Amino acid sequence: xxxxxxxxxxxPERQSHQVALEVQQRITILGIENWLWDIKETNLPLLDYTFxxxxxxxxxxxxxxxxxxxxxxFVIVSPEHNGSYPGALKNTxxxxxxxxxxxxxxxxxxxxxxxxxxxALKNLQHYxxxxxxxxxxxxxxxxxxxxxxxDGVLTDEKYGHRIDVLxxxxxxxxxxxxxxxxx
Ligand SMILES: Cc1cc2nc3c(=O)[nH]c(=O)nc-3n(C[C@H](O)[C@H](O)[C@H](O)COP(=O)(O)O)c2cc1C
Numbered sequence: 001x002x003x004x005x006x007x008x009x010x011x012p013e014r015q016s017h018q019v020a021l022e023v024q025q026r027i028t029i030l031g032i033e034n035w036l037w038d039i040k041e042t043n044l045p046l047l048d049y050t051f052x053x054x055x056x057x058x059x060x061x062x063x064x065x066x067x068x069x070x071x072x073x074f075v076i077v078s079p080e081h082n083g084s085y086p087g088a089l090k091n092t093x094x095x096x097x098x099x100x101x102x103x104x105x106x107x108x109x110x111x112x113x114x115x116x117x118x119x120a121l122k123n124l125q126h127y128x129x130x131x132x133x134x135x136x137x138x139x140x141x142x143x144x145x146x147x148x149x150x151d152g153v154l155t156d157e158k159y160g161h162r163i164d165v166l167x168x169x170x171x172x173x174x175x176x177x178x179x180x181x182x183x
Contacts, residue, residue, distance in 0.1 A: 001072050001174060001178065002034065003033070003171075004073075005023050005034060007037070007038045007077055008020075008039055008078035008079060008085060008086055008088075009040070014079065015146060018148070019110050020038070020108075023108060023163060023167075026163055026167060032171065037064070039088055042092055043060075044092050052097070052098070069099060072103060073106075073170070073171075074105045075170065076089075076107050076124055077108045078108070080109060080110070080111045080115075085123055101131070102132060103174075104135075104177055105136060106170040107121050107140075108166070109121040110142040114143045136170045138166045140163055142159070
């Protein structure tokens with residue numbers, strides 16, 4: 001099982017990235033292979049050609065293609081920006097399509113308000129369905145992210161537990177889907 005954690009904010013002062021790192025750490029502790037797809041680091045230009053028809057895909061896209069083909073399931077960690085997930089996240093993910101098909105997606109959304117990114121969550125679930133993903137019914141919303149970490153360390157273990165519960169159900173679903181597909 002190989003999991004991609006997508007970190008969905010490209011802002012220099014992004015707070016959701018801490019959540020993405022926390023999710024990655026907890027997946028690693030479970031002994032599960034994983035990698036972080038940080039959209040800020042990938043820094044893809046505004047989409048012109050999707051990977052499949054790109055006349056000149058650079059190294060970044062080619063490396064992503066290899067990694068995505070090896071990925072079984074995704075956790076998207078996304079902030080809420082103006083009632084949805086960031087355009088930069090969609091722009092990045094839209095370079096690919098068939099690499100997502102019939103793979104499980106779980107969402108963790110993040111905001112500095114009290115609603116925890118619920119609007120981004122709903123829109124992301126819709127997006128994952130559109131790209132032929134299988135949406136995990138389990139999710140985590142993250143209100144008031146500014147109070148969750150101190151010097152990069154999670155201070156709310158109840159929140160950590162919610163992430164662990166999400167991961168348990170998500171990984172069970174991802175395993176089951178992989179099993180069926182390998183039959
Ligand atoms: C352009 C922009 C729009 C935002 N819109 C919302 C919003 O609609 N709802 C919300 O709860 N928070 C909103 N926020 C605040 C984010 O929830 C906050 O920045 C939080 O730290 C998560 O985003 P980040 O990972 O980019 O920091 C917005 C922030 C930005 C930069």
